[in-house]
Amino acid sequence: MATNIDRIKSDLDRLVALGSLLDLSMVRSVVSEEEFEKLMNGVVPKDKLKAFIKKLPKFNASYEAWYSEALVLIKQVLPDRVANFVSLYEKPRGRKEVEYGNYVIQDYLQGLVVTQYGKTKVETSAAVPQFRQQLAILKAAEARFASSLFEIKQLVQADVFDRELGSARELLKNKFVRAAGAIAGVVLEKHLRQVCEDHGVKIAKKNAGISDLNELLKAGSIIEIPQWRHISMLGDIRNLCVHNKGSEPTSEQVKDLLDGTDKILKAVS
Template structure:
């Protein structure tokens, strides 16, 4: 496993561990009595251990957004085909005629949304967000499985390692005063990387031989990368 892949693997391990803590936290917040009864069974009525366990649970509403942002970024790189599914469990549909257990999302829970009938009975509570979060956690675990399986994108890993080598070469050339040659190598690396990102996200391009500016503009318009400094093919290749 390359160093780059190892870093992704470690980050996913941490996200999964934090995800399980958040899952326990939201279950406790929504079902405190049942949850603590179960803990008493597990810890054999040891009140000190139960108290310590509850004390270490994170605040779901306070810590979920950080977890969500980090998990979303990793999934975008490791399992891009599932990114829209991951987001869908957080975002509620733009158009909802009513709110039910089926379309209640994690975002609703964070906002404290609860649906109550005219007689005061709660029809949809925060408990409806639990299965939505569980599905998000399942996708993060699937990303971990994909990273470790033989079906992972070995091309991306090998390409990244090759790019590191080429950048080291460019750096050596630049130090020796060969700025044009160093710039040309960096331009090729950037172009290959942008084209790989395009291919990973299955974005088609009409131009037969696209350059850096073509690829960057395409990825920006597809919301894959953020708008930033402009790159021109001539600038990057000339150094």
């Protein structure tokens, strides 16, 4: 599964990058050299513009392959946008006349220009917004994929934590009090670390523990004072289970740690 996810992400990144170059290639084909230079002003140094243009992919030669690959990925990641993506490429059935609004990329590829009474009614530049809309859909698929990965990661992690807490409860039931508390403490620490990462909180300390992570979350206004106090109390019980060999934690204390950790997993994200 991880291999497929990496491949899809790599393909999306590559297609979005190629699509951006195809957009420039299409624009270059429908505007004058002078207009294109103005558009690229500040983007590419003037003395390198000709070399840049020369390296641009030829739209007509590269688009079909790009479209086919992009369509497959959109079907996988954003299936509700497939019809829209296709409609920007294919000539609409029953189209009686070509207008600016229904000019599609197939028309551009065939070099279709519509004239009326000796004047140009629709020209190939009408395909530019159509392709840009396709590229926008692909970028939306990229964003959706990133969001899906986050959701998958959260679901998998939640399942792992639930199973670990379940194991801790079983240990507590069988009177392995310290072991149950140690496992619960690990789950709590992992969760707090993940919350810090999700919120972009920098963890400077190399081996930050529950107390350190709790302080960071409070300083970042990610948790409120009552939650901070609750986590501090849970951290104290965890330390009692792991470090304090002179005093035995009670079953009631470890049960509080297990229940409290379960509550924090659901309330702090």
